[in-house]
Amino acid sequence: MQNAIRSFELRRQIDNLVYTFESKRDDEGRIAFKRTDGDYWIVRHPRLGWIAGDINSDEVFGRPWEVLASDQGERPPEGIWVSRKGIKSYVYDLVYL
Helix, strand or coil: CCCCCCEEEEEECCCCCEEEEEEEECCCCCEEEEECCCCCEEEEECCCEEEEECCCCCCEEEEECCCCHHHCCCCCCCEEEEEEECCEEEEEEEEEC
């Protein structure tokens, strides 16, 4: 079993912008991670695995690049994540704190 994590950072590769996420429970009591500067979540979707998005829909704003949903564990995988905002895409490194 993996150790529980309390927080991690998404570090944007293009400009080193950092977003910090902390462990929380979503409205239904599931473990999720909330960004410290707003109402943005990384959640475990039943089909898609860990995503930045809405757990109650298939709307995805970001996801791990190299780890398939079937290979993901009890916490968001470290490594490369990608996001899409409008016509722009960003590459991040997810790093546990």
